[in-house]
Amino acid sequence: MPAQPLDTTTATALVTAATAAPTLHNAQPWRFRFRSADRVLELRADLDRAMPHTDPDNRALHLGCGAALCNLRVAAAHLGRSAEVRLLPDPADSHLLATVHIVDTDRPDGDLALLFPAIERRHTSREPFEDRPVPAGVQDALRDAAEREGALLVFPDLWHVESLLDDIRDVEGRDLVEPERLEELRRWTRIGTESADGIPERAFGPRKTGGRAPVRDFAGRRTVPGRPAAVFETTPHLALLGTIDDHPADWLRAGQAMERVLLLATHHGLVTSLTSHSLEREDLRALARDPGSAMGFVQMVLRLGYGPSGPGTPRRPIGDVLEIV
Template identity: 55%
Template sequence: MTAPHFDPDTVIRLVGDAVTAPSMHNAQPWKFVFHAGSGALALYGDPERAMPRTDPDHRSLHLGCAAALFNLRVSAAWTGLPVRVQLLPDDAEPWRLATVTIDEAAGTDHELASLHEAVRRRHTSRFPFSEEPVPTALLDGLWTAARLEGCRLTVPDTWHIDTVLGLVRDAEHREQIDPLARAETTAWTSRTQSGTGTRREGVPTAAFGPKASGGHASVRDFGWANPIPDRGWAVFEKRPQLALLSTEGDTRADWLRAGQAMERVLLQATADGLATSMTSHPLEWPELRWTLRDPLAAMGQVQMVFRLGYGPAGPDTPRRPVSEVLDIRE
């Protein structure tokens, strides 16, 4: 009896969902290779889309690729395909981050399938949220989402939130005075068009959101790198509702687990009617990242900072077409 394999049309649909995942500066640092003969679908990191100054060890690149992997898992479950994922399958191919195959023994994950409706609705929102608190029941659901992927989600206390916000401001200042970091941000937020007339990566100006009036916001402000005339101002929430995603270790495998947990949390939040954004820039400076952690937490390696609440969902951001990121081989 022949083992079930992916077919090319199914792979195209799965990758189409996968590439809606978030990534640092929307660089979309992933490549997929489908081996039709073996039926295996491989996920690769794309070093040409790495950021040597602000992500020198490729931690954020791994997170983005893993988020795409999670979307692929959700899409497969929604299609009714049980899959098995092997992380870092070959030491001789360090950029091969995962291999996905159909495995009937795995069974269909109906909880994953239920998140599919949120895959294309999830957007990063750099707009103000209301002061309405996120209910404890929803936060508990997000904690469970992270836990299902082997990670921990922590809602910081007031003192910890103040620490995080201080680190956000410090990171912004460091980036602005560092010419290499500034150049990377500028490159991924410029309005330079591609040869087809429309840029298919990076953060578009429509996604910058307004400038913060009356103080700092907890979202990353890309407008300093590429100022926009008449961008507008807004008052952001006084006490943002933050959550920290952490792992016990800080290896490449931990980053891949964290990226999948990150996307699971974001999709669950979207399904629950929450708006979300992520604050990663304090994590890009080693001297700041370690101070984000809760010293009493067992899982003390912070991998992402979420901002949660009720507000605009945020606009669509461009995506490269599947034909550009998927290679189908015999």
């Protein structure tokens, strides 16, 4: 017997979970279309929210949309359904990033369903983390989570961490002399106001007065009244997430892996943040990879640890991102 149409309430719940995903500067560059008759959700890139100077290839845009796909799959499993994903299904339409067929199943993915509570709890933390290690067993679980999504997760050794931190300091200096990048940053940061997108000042975190955590200062040279200052960890715990190849489908897989790792880390009591700062420069991105691994291309640097969770950031109204037909 053919499957019954999926009700729009459930479809809306799936997209609500999807849009909790992290994106570069919280731009939320996605649009969803629900075809109720055949139980299919389409995910499209919203290029009005692209960043041509910071993200000229739309790599970060694909990563964020991939993270939204992961959340959608987690929410489907939580509801006892399965989400069958096709990446880039139409070669003639590069803006159509994925189609997701929602099907009934008597065996939903329990590992994904377990992560559903973490969707609401996962927030980027730009606060200082404690100087204590991530247990080896948790690291192994996070590596496995990335591999299940077709990506690799590597915990670099100390010399590699030092190199990554040097590259981030390098790019911070470059940004100051490139007005186009600074203008894009200003477009997506909110000081003294709130919006349905972008980074609000309450999520900037404290101004760093010591330590070496790779936390981008979204205030730049602007004054944020009442913003505190803090010393960050001296030995940040970083992980490299990457892929063997470097095409749009790989970026979407990496985005799904990134979010699955972040959700599992949250489930294990870790707080997280992301840094793509040095990866936004091709010469520095090439230096980020670990020569001892099979990872050909680093897609994201994760900062993991123990400490205060960051605040939630705003999301666009579902009516602005979801069309139901």
